[in-house]
Amino acid sequence: DGGITQSPKYLFRKEGQNVTLxxxxxxxxxxxxxxxxxxxxxxxxxxYSQIVNDFQKGDIAEGYSVSREKKESFPLTVTSAQKNxxxxxxxxxxxxxxxxxxxxxxxxxxxxxx
Amino acid sequence: xxxxxxxxxxxxxxxxxxxxxNCSYTVSxxxxxxxxxxxxxxxxxxxFTLYSAGEEKExxxxxxxxxxxxxxxxxxxxxxxxxxxxxxxxxxxxxxxKLTFGxxxxxxxxx
Numbered sequence: 656d657g658g659i660t661q662s663p664k665y666l667f668r669k670e671g672q673n674v675t676l677x678x679x680x681x682x683x684x685x686x687x688x689x690x691x692x693x694x695x696x697x698x699x700x701x702x703y704s705q706i707v708n709d710f711q712k713g714d715i716a717e718g719y720s721v722s723r724e725k726k727e728s729f730p731l732t733v734t735s736a737q738k739n740x741x742x743x744x745x746x747x748x749x750x751x752x753x754x755x756x757x758x759x760x761x762x763x764x765x766x767x768x769x
Numbered sequence: 770x771x772x773x774x775x776x777x778x779x780x781x782x783x784x785x786x787x788x789x790x791n792c793s794y795t796v797s798x799x800x801x802x803x804x805x806x807x808x809x810x811x812x813x814x815x816x817f818t819l820y821s822a823g824e825e826k827e828x829x830x831x832x833x834x835x836x837x838x839x840x841x842x843x844x845x846x847x848x849x850x851x852x853x854x855x856x857x858x859x860x861x862x863x864x865x866x867k868l869t870f871g872x873x874x875x876x877x878x879x880x
Contacts, residue, residue, distance in 0.1 A: 690870075697872045698858075698868075700867055747812070757805075757818060758813075759815070760805075
Protein backbone atom coordinates (compact mmCIF):
# COMPACT_ATOMS: atom_id res chain seq x y z
CA ASP A 656 0.00 0.00 0.00
CA GLY A 657 1.16 3.53 -0.74
CA GLY A 658 1.78 5.93 2.06
CA ILE A 659 4.22 7.96 4.09
CA THR A 660 6.56 6.41 6.62
CA GLN A 661 8.05 8.47 9.42
CA SER A 662 10.71 7.14 11.72
CA PRO A 663 11.40 6.87 14.51
CA LYS A 664 8.04 7.12 16.25
CA TYR A 665 9.70 8.41 19.42
CA LEU A 666 13.01 10.27 19.65
CA PHE A 667 14.91 11.68 22.58
CA ARG A 668 17.44 14.46 22.15
CA LYS A 669 20.06 15.68 24.53
CA GLU A 670 20.87 19.35 24.86
CA GLY A 671 23.18 20.54 22.09
CA GLN A 672 22.57 17.51 19.89
CA ASN A 673 21.38 17.44 16.30
CA VAL A 674 18.82 14.79 15.38
CA THR A 675 17.35 13.76 12.04
CA LEU A 676 13.77 12.67 11.46
CA UNK A 677 13.11 10.43 8.49
CA UNK A 678 10.23 10.78 6.03
CA UNK A 679 9.75 8.47 3.05
CA UNK A 680 6.79 8.32 0.64
CA UNK A 681 5.92 5.85 -2.12
CA UNK A 682 2.97 7.81 -3.50
CA UNK A 683 4.94 9.43 -6.32
CA UNK A 684 3.94 12.81 -4.91
CA UNK A 685 5.91 15.85 -6.02
CA UNK A 686 5.40 18.04 -2.95
CA UNK A 687 6.45 17.27 0.60
CA UNK A 688 6.07 19.20 3.86
CA UNK A 689 7.19 19.23 7.47
CA UNK A 690 4.86 20.48 10.20
CA UNK A 691 5.25 20.87 13.90
CA UNK A 692 2.29 20.31 16.25
CA UNK A 693 2.19 21.63 19.83
CA UNK A 694 -0.70 21.34 22.29
CA UNK A 695 -3.23 24.13 21.83
CA UNK A 696 -1.66 25.33 18.58
CA UNK A 697 -2.42 24.59 14.98
CA UNK A 698 0.04 22.76 12.78
CA UNK A 699 2.87 25.10 11.85
CA UNK A 700 4.85 24.74 8.64
CA UNK A 701 8.59 24.28 8.99
CA UNK A 702 9.77 23.56 5.42
CA TYR A 703 8.27 22.43 2.17
CA SER A 704 9.57 21.15 -1.15
CA GLN A 705 7.99 21.12 -4.58
CA ILE A 706 10.69 19.22 -6.47
CA VAL A 707 13.96 17.42 -5.89
CA ASN A 708 16.85 19.64 -4.79
CA ASP A 709 14.54 22.54 -4.06
CA PHE A 710 12.88 23.52 -0.78
CA GLN A 711 11.44 26.62 0.86
CA LYS A 712 11.27 27.88 4.42
CA GLY A 713 7.91 27.81 6.11
CA ASP A 714 6.73 29.92 9.01
CA ILE A 715 9.07 28.50 11.68
CA ALA A 716 12.23 27.32 9.88
CA GLU A 717 14.78 28.66 12.38
CA GLY A 718 16.74 25.83 13.97
CA TYR A 719 15.74 23.28 11.35
CA SER A 720 17.25 22.07 8.08
CA VAL A 721 16.05 19.76 5.31
CA SER A 722 17.25 18.10 2.12
CA ARG A 723 15.43 16.68 -0.91
CA GLU A 724 17.93 14.55 -2.79
CA LYS A 725 15.31 12.01 -3.87
CA LYS A 726 11.65 12.45 -4.73
CA GLU A 727 10.68 9.87 -2.13
CA SER A 728 12.65 11.28 0.80
CA PHE A 729 12.49 14.53 2.79
CA PRO A 730 14.47 14.24 6.06
CA LEU A 731 14.30 16.96 8.71
CA THR A 732 17.24 17.80 10.96
CA VAL A 733 16.50 19.50 14.26
CA THR A 734 19.66 21.37 15.14
CA SER A 735 20.96 22.54 18.48
CA ALA A 736 19.90 26.04 17.45
CA GLN A 737 16.25 25.06 17.92
CA LYS A 738 15.66 26.12 21.51
CA ASN A 739 12.34 24.41 22.10
CA UNK A 740 12.31 21.26 19.97
CA UNK A 741 9.98 19.13 22.07
CA UNK A 742 6.93 18.59 19.84
CA UNK A 743 5.09 16.21 17.55
CA UNK A 744 6.52 16.39 14.02
CA UNK A 745 4.43 15.51 11.00
CA UNK A 746 5.57 14.92 7.44
CA UNK A 747 3.07 15.21 4.60
CA UNK A 748 2.98 14.95 0.83
CA UNK A 749 0.65 15.99 -1.96
CA UNK A 750 0.32 15.36 -5.68
CA UNK A 751 1.28 18.94 -6.35
CA UNK A 752 2.18 21.97 -4.28
CA UNK A 753 -0.88 23.17 -2.41
CA UNK A 754 -2.60 19.80 -2.34
CA UNK A 755 -5.89 20.30 -4.13
CA UNK A 756 -6.62 16.69 -3.35
CA UNK A 757 -5.48 16.96 0.23
CA UNK A 758 -2.29 16.13 1.99
CA UNK A 759 -1.32 12.62 3.01
CA UNK A 760 0.29 12.69 6.43
CA UNK A 761 2.66 10.28 8.09
CA UNK A 762 2.05 8.94 11.58
CA UNK A 763 4.42 11.44 13.18
CA UNK A 764 7.57 11.51 15.30
CA UNK A 765 7.38 12.66 18.90
CA UNK A 766 10.61 14.40 19.85
CA UNK A 767 11.50 15.01 23.49
CA UNK A 768 14.47 16.89 24.87
CA UNK A 769 16.04 15.15 27.87
CA UNK B 770 -3.89 39.11 10.16
CA UNK B 771 -5.03 36.06 8.28
CA UNK B 772 -6.19 33.38 10.65
CA UNK B 773 -8.34 30.32 11.16
CA UNK B 774 -10.46 29.81 14.29
CA UNK B 775 -12.21 26.61 15.25
CA UNK B 776 -14.97 26.25 17.82
CA UNK B 777 -15.74 24.77 20.16
CA UNK B 778 -12.36 23.67 21.46
CA UNK B 779 -13.90 20.45 22.77
CA UNK B 780 -17.31 18.84 22.37
CA UNK B 781 -18.84 15.84 24.14
CA UNK B 782 -21.93 14.24 22.62
CA UNK B 783 -24.02 11.23 23.39
CA UNK B 784 -24.06 8.56 20.71
CA UNK B 785 -26.69 9.55 18.14
CA UNK B 786 -26.72 13.22 19.17
CA UNK B 787 -26.11 15.32 16.06
CA UNK B 788 -24.13 18.58 16.17
CA UNK B 789 -21.84 20.88 14.18
CA UNK B 790 -18.25 22.05 14.40
CA ASN B 791 -17.31 25.51 13.20
CA CYS B 792 -14.31 26.85 11.32
CA SER B 793 -14.22 30.59 10.69
CA TYR B 794 -11.53 32.33 8.69
CA THR B 795 -10.35 35.85 8.04
CA VAL B 796 -8.30 35.53 4.91
CA SER B 797 -8.24 37.25 1.56
CA UNK B 798 -8.76 35.23 -1.57
CA UNK B 799 -9.71 31.82 -0.21
CA UNK B 800 -8.45 29.10 -2.52
CA UNK B 801 -9.63 26.08 -0.62
CA UNK B 802 -10.81 25.01 2.81
CA UNK B 803 -9.79 21.56 4.03
CA UNK B 804 -11.09 19.31 6.81
CA UNK B 805 -8.97 16.61 8.43
CA UNK B 806 -9.57 14.06 11.17
CA UNK B 807 -6.75 13.28 13.63
CA UNK B 808 -6.70 10.39 16.07
CA UNK B 809 -4.45 10.61 19.16
CA UNK B 810 -0.78 10.05 18.37
CA UNK B 811 -1.40 9.82 14.62
CA UNK B 812 -1.19 12.05 11.60
CA UNK B 813 -4.26 13.85 10.23
CA UNK B 814 -6.43 12.07 7.68
CA UNK B 815 -7.89 14.07 4.80
CA UNK B 816 -11.69 14.35 4.72
CA PHE B 817 -12.88 17.14 2.40
CA THR B 818 -11.89 20.12 0.27
CA LEU B 819 -14.33 22.96 -0.33
CA TYR B 820 -13.68 25.79 -2.77
CA SER B 821 -16.66 28.10 -3.03
CA ALA B 822 -19.52 29.40 -0.91
CA GLY B 823 -22.52 27.09 -1.08
CA GLU B 824 -20.47 23.99 -1.75
CA GLU B 825 -21.20 20.86 0.29
CA LYS B 826 -19.39 17.51 0.60
CA GLU B 827 -20.53 14.36 2.42
CA UNK B 828 -18.88 11.25 3.72
CA UNK B 829 -20.79 8.76 5.84
CA UNK B 830 -22.06 10.70 8.90
CA UNK B 831 -20.10 13.86 8.06
CA UNK B 832 -21.16 16.77 5.89
CA UNK B 833 -19.03 19.85 5.30
CA UNK B 834 -20.48 23.17 4.14
CA UNK B 835 -18.87 26.48 3.23
CA UNK B 836 -19.99 30.11 3.38
CA UNK B 837 -17.99 33.25 2.63
CA UNK B 838 -16.60 33.43 6.16
CA UNK B 839 -16.94 30.01 7.74
CA UNK B 840 -17.33 26.30 7.28
CA UNK B 841 -19.34 23.82 9.28
CA UNK B 842 -18.70 20.14 9.76
CA UNK B 843 -22.03 18.56 10.56
CA UNK B 844 -22.01 15.19 12.22
CA UNK B 845 -25.25 13.23 12.10
CA UNK B 846 -26.05 10.44 14.58
CA UNK B 847 -22.41 10.05 15.61
CA UNK B 848 -20.90 6.82 16.85
CA UNK B 849 -18.04 6.37 19.37
CA UNK B 850 -15.62 5.70 16.48
CA UNK B 851 -16.20 9.28 15.31
CA UNK B 852 -14.31 10.50 18.38
CA UNK B 853 -11.23 12.38 17.19
CA UNK B 854 -9.84 15.87 16.75
CA UNK B 855 -11.15 17.58 13.63
CA UNK B 856 -8.82 20.09 11.97
CA UNK B 857 -9.68 22.82 9.53
CA UNK B 858 -7.12 24.39 7.19
CA UNK B 859 -7.28 27.10 4.55
CA UNK B 860 -5.24 28.02 1.51
CA UNK B 861 -5.45 31.64 0.44
CA UNK B 862 -3.95 34.23 -1.85
CA UNK B 863 -2.15 33.66 -5.12
CA UNK B 864 1.34 32.31 -5.20
CA UNK B 865 0.89 31.05 -1.65
CA UNK B 866 0.52 27.31 -1.61
CA LYS B 867 0.74 26.84 2.14
CA LEU B 868 -2.08 25.64 4.34
CA THR B 869 -2.91 27.50 7.55
CA PHE B 870 -4.39 25.21 10.19
CA GLY B 871 -6.80 25.90 13.03
CA UNK B 872 -6.22 24.44 16.48
CA UNK B 873 -8.91 21.80 16.08
CA UNK B 874 -12.05 20.60 17.85
CA UNK B 875 -11.68 17.57 20.08
CA UNK B 876 -14.86 15.52 19.65
CA UNK B 877 -15.83 12.79 22.11
CA UNK B 878 -18.83 10.54 21.48
CA UNK B 879 -20.10 8.82 24.61
CA UNK B 880 -21.73 5.38 24.15
